Amino acid sequence: MECQYDLFNKPVEVKNNGKKFPTTRYNGSKLKLSEWIGSQLSDLEFNTCLDAFGGTGSISYKLKEMDKKVTYNDILSFNHYIGKALIENENTILDDNDLNFILNENKNVEYKSTIQDNFKDIYFTESENQWLDKTIANINTIDNIYKYSIAFFALAQACIIKRPYNLFHRKNLYMRLSNVKRSFGNKTTWDTPFEELFRKFVNEANEAVFSNSYENTALNMNAFDIDDYFDLVYIDTPYISEKGTFVDYFGFYHFLEGLTIYDDWENHIDYNSKHHRLKPKKNIFNDKKQIHKGFDELFKKYEDSIIVVSYRNDGTPTENELKEILESYKSKVSIKNFGHYKYVLSKNSKSKEILYIGE
Ligand SMILES: C[S@@+](CC[C@H](N)C(=O)[O-])C[C@H]1O[C@@H](n2cnc3c(N)ncnc32)[C@H](O)[C@@H]1O
Structure with a gap:
């Protein structure tokens, strides 16, 4: 066992x-x-x-x-x-070369600011949003579907673990940042850099294959x-x-669904919602x-x-x-x-x- x-x-x-x-x-x-x-x-x-x-x-x-x-x-x-x-x-697993590519800026990748532009002060800090824009652009250039999927899995889990309640149902970045006593959640995990969490989940996925x-x-x-x-x-x-x-589920995890349609995300956002969810589906x-x-x-x-x-x-x-x-x-x-x-x-x-x- x-x-x-x-x-x-x-x-x-x-x-x-x-x-x-x-x-x-x-x-x-x-x-x-x-x-x-x-x-x-x-x-x-x-x-x-x-x-x-x-x-x-x-x-x-x-x-x-x-x-x-x-x-x-x-x-x-x-x-x-x-x-x-x-x-x-x-x-298939993600090796160190793959990680180097995913975690750094690369010459031939086109970078956008979709998350920085649309999710300011909603879920993650400015520098975290910047990291997300860079990382998803790199991941989207990976041709091998299994490498892509491990990278996407690690990205999604890193996003979830940094969120109060592990959800995207509210604009509540302030809960993470405010200096108050909390009866729930794990501020240490919330504040762990994305890169560290991403590497952890890649390791876990690699070990599970x-x-x-x-x-x-x-x-x-x-x-x-x-x-x-x-x-x-x-x-x-x-x-x-x-x-x-x-x-x-669609409402709770819309941000991760948005990452799967990164280049077209802005066309699907419900801008009437405070937390910029995706337009609801039945x-x-x-x-x-x-x-x-x-x-x-x-x-x-x-x-x-x-x-x-x-x-x-x-x-x-x-x-x-x-x-x-x-x-x-x-x-x-x-x-x-x-x-x-x-x-x-x-x-x-x-x-x-x-x-x-x-x-
Ligand atoms: C209770 S969870 C399943 C949990 C899963 N057994 C596990 O161990 O993680 C229900 C899942 O159904 C999915 N879902 C909702 N409506 C669905 C549908 N019409 N067809 C397929 N999946 C659906 C949700 O996205 C959600 O992941």
Whole structure:
């Protein structure tokens, strides 16, 4: 067993050919549950599998370790580069030459000031914005998709870790800079230079790359639009609370999505918002009234596969409603209980983590 540390520096046990999944900070990440989820799947017969709402890729990575042919998917393109870097990638890493190129000004690269011009005083300091403009321009000239993806992954994680709440939902740079006593966050990490954090995440990604001898794939699609067959589909949708409060991934991480369209970013910014988010897009998981229909469509779409769903027992639909929807497509539905589980930054410590397996 390997040992790595979660956000609160508690050890997390991970078994994986001596490779370690990087330390990511992402809303709803299943990293700490990945051993348990993997063990619940170990008796099922399957070879090809889809992680339809992949996020950090923690479950795809677990499935890759279990010697399955894995397809990672996420609707956000910044996430799918994690899938490219750690799931699809078999052996490419970033070496010192690559790092020298990425971290310095280069003759033939055209530099712009998109972040300095559009995000002054919003998320990062002036000199950090300058560093970001330089670094993304360098990264965008990398031809090798796996090198690009590792670099993009490291850049995105460095941005996340320097943010109060690890999110981009508010114009709140002042929280980082003001000289007050704080009950949360980690000012030392916020103030660590980008370059140091970037190097750390490149190292972590380099150390996580491995081949399980299958051609694994990373997609960037709406889970409702994927048309292949998979023996097993793992579903971990955004959470909607009983009251209808939803986790708006596009709104929380828009800055990282913007980095993926750097040259065209300014055409997509909602300048009416104080924090210059991207213009919002519709998503069924942001709508309590549509969500039952959404799950029904999703289960119907993947009804020929074993369907595995991660769920919190206090959301919408309710635990029973979701079971009934799944039972209309699967003859045998079992429920596995992990018990109480508190997500990072969540105030809710009462909810229970469950796994439905529909065969
Ligand atoms: C709960 S998170 C998944 C967490 C992931 N299992 C992990 O361990 O990191 C839900 C993910 O679904 C993605 N998502 C939201 N709507 C989607 C859609 N319609 N199709 C595919 N992915 C979607 C979000 O971007 C987010 O990364």
